[in-house]
Amino acid sequence: MKTTSESMTDRYVAAALKGVPEDQRTDVSAELRGSIADAVDARIDRGEGADVAERAVLTELGDPTRLAAEYAGRPLYLIGPAFYPDYARLLKVLLSIVVPVIAVVVGAATAMSGDDPWQVLISAASSAFSVGVQLAFWVTLVFALLERGGVQPRRSASSWDVSDLPALPDRRVGLGETIASIAGLALLIWFLIWQPGYRASLDQATAAVPILDPALSTFWIPFLVTVLLASITLEIVKYRKGRWTVPLAALNTVLSLAFAAPAIWLTTSAQLFNPAFLAATSGEALLSLVDLLPTLIAWIIAVVCVADITEGWWKALR
Amino acid sequence: MDEVVESHLQELRRGTIVLASLEILRRPGYGYRLLETLDAAGFAVDANTLYPLLRRLEKQQLLTSEWNTDEARPRKYYTTSAEGARLAEALRADWARLGDAIDGLDNQVKE
Numbered sequence: 001m002k003t004t005s006e007s008m009t010d011r012y013v014a015a016a017l018k019g020v021p022e023d024q025r026t027d028v029s030a031e032l033r034g035s036i037a038d039a040v041d042a043r044i045d046r047g048e049g050a051d052v053a054e055r056a057v058l059t060e061l062g063d064p065t066r067l068a069a070e071y072a073g074r075p076l077y078l079i080g081p082a083f084y085p086d087y088a089r090l091l092k093v094l095l096s097i098v099v100p101v102i103a104v105v106v107g108a109a110t111a112m113s114g115d116d117p118w119q120v121l122i123s124a125a126s127s128a129f130s131v132g133v134q135l136a137f138w139v140t141l142v143f144a145l146l147e148r149g150g151v152q153p154r155r156s157a158s159s160w161d162v163s164d165l166p167a168l169p170d171r172r173v174g175l176g177e178t179i180a181s182i183a184g185l186a187l188l189i190w191f192l193i194w195q196p197g198y199r200a201s202l203d204q205a206t207a208a209v210p211i212l213d214p215a216l217s218t219f220w221i222p223f224l225v226t227v228l229l230a231s232i233t234l235e236i237v238k239y240r241k242g243r244w245t246v247p248l249a250a251l252n253t254v255l256s257l258a259f260a261a262p263a264i265w266l267t268t269s270a271q272l273f274n275p276a277f278l279a280a281t282s283g284e285a286l287l288s289l290v291d292l293l294p295t296l297i298a299w300i301i302a303v304v305c306v307a308d309i310t311e312g313w314w315k316a317l318r
Numbered sequence: 319m320d321e322v323v324e325s326h327l328q329e330l331r332r333g334t335i336v337l338a339s340l341e342i343l344r345r346p347g348y349g350y351r352l353l354e355t356l357d358a359a360g361f362a363v364d365a366n367t368l369y370p371l372l373r374r375l376e377k378q379q380l381l382t383s384e385w386n387t388d389e390a391r392p393r394k395y396y397t398t399s400a401e402g403a404r405l406a407e408a409l410r411a412d413w414a415r416l417g418d419a420i421d422g423l424d425n426q427v428k429e
Binding site: 027028030031032034035037038039042060061062066067070071073 | 348349350351353354364365366367369370373374385391392393394
């Protein structure tokens with residue numbers, strides 16, 4: 001009987017020590033054992049059986065994981081109030097942008113390969129769902145690690161001053177917005193460097209045809225990637241400043257034009273796409289869509305570029 | 319409703335355990351004895367709150383500690399440090415001030 005009751009305390013103390021730094025373990029363990037033994041003795045003095053007393057004391061102490069967290073100073077939550085607003089904002093922004101984009105892109109891609117509408121719908125929905133789950137998982141993981149890493153959010157209460165108040169609410173550059181922009185730019189870089197090939201069918205035996213003209217890789221792709229990398233740097237600087245300024249808006253204008261002008265020129269002068277890719281797709285359904293693609297892309301680039309430049313100046317000057 | 323009342327009471331009592339412990343430990347004491355003293359004095363506190371709290375106060379140098387191995391069971395004795403005593407005085411002063419302030423509310427209501 002003695003041995004079973006001893007092992008009960010042993011098991012409890014071991015569980016309560018989880019996460020306690022190694023150098024404090026012996027101390028915490030000895031103290032906790034002593035306290036438990038004191039409480040058990042007090043109950044035995046009042047006439048309880050040893051086993052019953054020990055069980056009652058441990059029950060009163062409660063879940064050892066809770067005690068372990070208290071001892072180790074570890075939070076009992078995944079993402080605390082300091083990070084939660086940024087976490088929720090970022091997740092909302094990413095999900096509301098990326099999931100629809102993935103649904104449309106995958107839907108368009110499957111439609112181009114001539115699948116029936118049900119198939120298109122199912123692939124679009126399942127891709128959107130799995131991307132959404134992935135996004136939620138990784139964002140949550142990063143924030144949980146930040147929380148546990150003892151990182152202090154930039155806007156901590158102690159260092160805050162009234163002069164930190166943004167002039168206007170929408171002038172402030174949010175963390176979510178910044179990460180979303182950087183993710184978008186990174187996606188473009190990824191596309192330019194490791195451009196996924198186009199397959200005429202899902203059959204793995206057919207070779208993938210590069211979408212962009214291989215001739216671009218000598219100058220234009222490195223140039224565009226450099227501009228995009230500079231844009232990522234600009235996003236980071238802008239976030240650290242916390243708002244748009246005139247020099248930032250000017251630099252943003254230069255970078256936007258440096259990307260948009262060559263991209264539009266390459267697209268409209270038929271230098272962007274790999275002729276082999278156009279040939280491979282020309283026999284297919286939605287042929288007209290492929291023909292329209294250069295014009296469509298040129299327009300999208302132009303609109304995004306103008307919107308981006310305007311936003312910068314608007315927020316910097318207001 | 320009881321849960322709401324309980325959570326507010328807990329909120330109100332939170333700092334009083336620290337003050338009471340600092341006062342009691344002006345004379346050296348160990349965990350379980352402190353728990354009993356607090357209980358007898360009318361401060362309801364759980365063992366699983368008090369033990370980690372003692373270590374936290376020690377880390378903040380409000381308590382000093384020493385192992386006593388003279389008895390059959392070695393015990394860690396805590397004593398309120400000079401800094402801890404200063405904090406206790408500050409907390410006490412604030413407690414008195416708050417008590418007066420709350421009494422003052424009664425007078426305002428009567429007027």
